[in-house]
Ligand SMILES: Nc1nc2c(c(=O)[nH]1)N[C@H]1C(S)=C(S)[C@@H](COP(=O)(O)OP(=O)(O)OC[C@H]3O[C@@H](n4cnc5c(=O)[nH]c(N)nc54)[C@H](O)[C@@H]3O)O[C@H]1N2
Ligand SMILES: Nc1nc2c(c(=O)[nH]1)N[C@H]1C(S)=C(S)[C@@H](COP(=O)(O)OP(=O)(O)OC[C@H]3O[C@@H](n4cnc5c(=O)[nH]c(N)nc54)[C@H](O)[C@@H]3O)O[C@H]1N2
Ligand code: SF4
């Protein structure tokens with residue numbers, strides 16, 4: 219029996235775990251007290267690392283679709299087949315005829331971060347999509363505009379703050395996002411124990427709202443009005459005192475002039491006196507942090523919301539001070555590995571939505587496959603993504619994928635999306651991998667560094683994800699004519715992740731090497747966050763300009779907001795034991811009470827003569843689904859809540875446990891046409907729906 223240290227990569231909390239291995243099998247997984255960031259915290263999903271390892275449905279060799287069903291294929295034969303087919307399709311229809319979707323687990327894998335972008339670059343296509351545009355794009359846009367780099371994202375300094383204002387986030391279920399703070403619940407308790415205050419703004423009285431000092435319902439999609447009114451009131455109270463390196467306050471003052479608390483109250487449902495009081499408390503707190511997550515990103519005015527949150531923190535002097543919002547300084551600087559960002563350099567072919575950071579909004583993916591013409595997508599590569607369940611109007615995408623000439627998936631499961639593939643390449647599971655977290659140290663509330671050796675050996679015939687990207691990349695490059703760049707790229711693809719991490723540590727801000735970090739397997743503590751401005755800004759001027767034209771020009775769009783009498787708006791939710799679209803195949807995680815119900819206020823049920831538990835039809839502009847409804851006093855009247863990631867009832871998948879899990883896919887009724895006008899982010903929250911008896 220041995221106990222090995224690693225960290226859980228299933229969510230952004232990156233908890234340290236101790237894994238007990240007996241005779242080559244995992245027998246126990248628990249929290250690692252020696253991890254300076256997670257301090258022993260884990261959640262019920264950690265044990266699923268073992269289920270992933272042992273799941274008989276998990277693919278362990280590449281497979282190819284044939285007339286006789288799925289057949290194993292050798293790795294090299296698979297790479298040649300794929301490079302050949304992609305090449306032929308691009309020669310015939312142009313390079314944009316191959317599309318790519320990169321899904322969420324890529325950011326949780328070292329090998330994907332070090333080797334996937336280089337491989338994708340070999341496809342030279344502009345039809346690139348990822349989960350970003352149904353997730354954190356507005357955060358990245360705000361950071362790009364204000365701080366000059368898309369990943370220079372400040373995080374609440376939760377361990378020192380005295381006032382935390384949270385919108386559209388439920389870290390007690392999600393364990394925190396764009397903010398790596400394992401043990402979020404305990405950290406919130408500590409804020410309150412220190413005499414601090416936690417305020418939650420959410421259309422549902424969430425698990426997080428239950429442990430906060432205050433919770434206020436907000437009408438979905440109207441947070442921008444609430445935030446502009448806060449800024450208005452902070453300025454009116456004389457509490458706007460931005461740092462010397464900040465410009466544009468006068469333009470902001472003018473832009474929010476009409477956004478009085480009374481006007482915002484009418485639209486948001488948050489009473490004017492609450493807006494006034496929160497503004498006063500926020501404006502005078504000695505250390506305050508405002509944080510907004512998925513609920514204020516994947517909604518119609520997500521870009522305005524995330525800009526406004528930054529503006530609120532900046533003008534109250536809370537950006538870059540202890541207990542406010544701060545910039546992490548990780549041992550490997552992830553910002554250097556990624557461009558600063560750009561927006562609108564090209565537009566999507568059919569609808570003309572802007573690219574961001576080289577990717578088009580995922581809401582345009584199905585139409586780019588289905589609409590004939592020059593530049594139409596005829597082949598797709600998906601990597602660690604299940605967009606049939608996770609992107610708007612999944613049914614339309616399901617049909618679109620079926621119409622492709624060729625599709626490849628890098629994925630361990632034959633699921634709702636990968637069932638459309640011609641070839642599936644399964645990477646080795648997390649416990650067989652080495653890991654250093656490049657992304658989430660960049661978003662962590664404390665600076666730490668940690669390397670994980672693999673817990674279990676990888677079978678000889680299995681491949682790590684980085685090896686798949688390397689070999690597929692090489693197969694693609696080999697087909698191009700000789701050039702210096704070709705030789706350099708081939709050399710680059712062959713550098714293993716650990717060497718990239720070592721180099722990153724050596725040029726990083728601390729005197730570290732991979733060897734030094736490995737000596738402390740529980741992780742090295744590099745201390746609390748430190749002030750970094752204005753020096754760390756990527757703008758050459760070393761100044762922050764609040765008055766971003768892109769945002770200010772779109773503020774008048776908010777005039778279209780209404781109080782929406784009689785309307786129902788759909789929002790999403792997460793549960794501690796679910797993980798997006800892909801962990802329902804763990805029997806241990808899915809057991810217990812069903813959690814797919816549509817939550818609805820008793821008054822809304824009564825108005826429609828519906829009753830608790832009844833099967834109802836939920837209809838939006840995109841389609842309709844049938845689902846059981848559950849009465850809840852914790853949801854705002856006029857709002858219904860449905861989790862995404864369910865709907866595992868497609869034929870041709872290999873998901874023995876998940877296919878028994880009840881519940882439809884929420885994204886069968888979210889609408890690909892409903893996007894944030896500023897940046898094209900999918901608005902999956904605040905979708906107008908009707909609910910009737912099924
Ligand atoms: N309605 C609604 N829709 C949403 C959201 C919402 O709140 N509401 N949230 C959105 C958000 S924030 C996100 S991030 C997206 C996520 O949506 P996706 O990007 O589709 O990601 P997942 O649903 O996590 O699907 C993960 C896929 O990767 C595979 N996988 C798991 N581990 C690995 C691995 O290590 N390597 C590889 N190659 N594959 C792996 C799984 O089998 C699965 O097919 O969903 C979005 N969709
Ligand atoms: N257990 C678990 N953990 C996860 C995931 C998971 O699927 N399961 N997914 C991971 C991923 S990919 C991500 S991106 C993060 C997301 O992390 P969070 O953002 O914390 O995710 P949610 O729990 O969906 O919380 C979003 C909240 O927004 C609220 N909301 C919806 N619409 C609005 C609105 O218009 N205004 C306001 N103010 N609130 C609104 C919802 O009611 C919900 O409480 O979680 C990650 N962690
Ligand atoms: S909170 Fe749970 S899922 Fe997230 S890293 Fe920790 S143990 Fe894993």
Ligand SMILES: [Mo]
Pocket residue numbers: 322349353
């Ligand atoms: Mo996400």
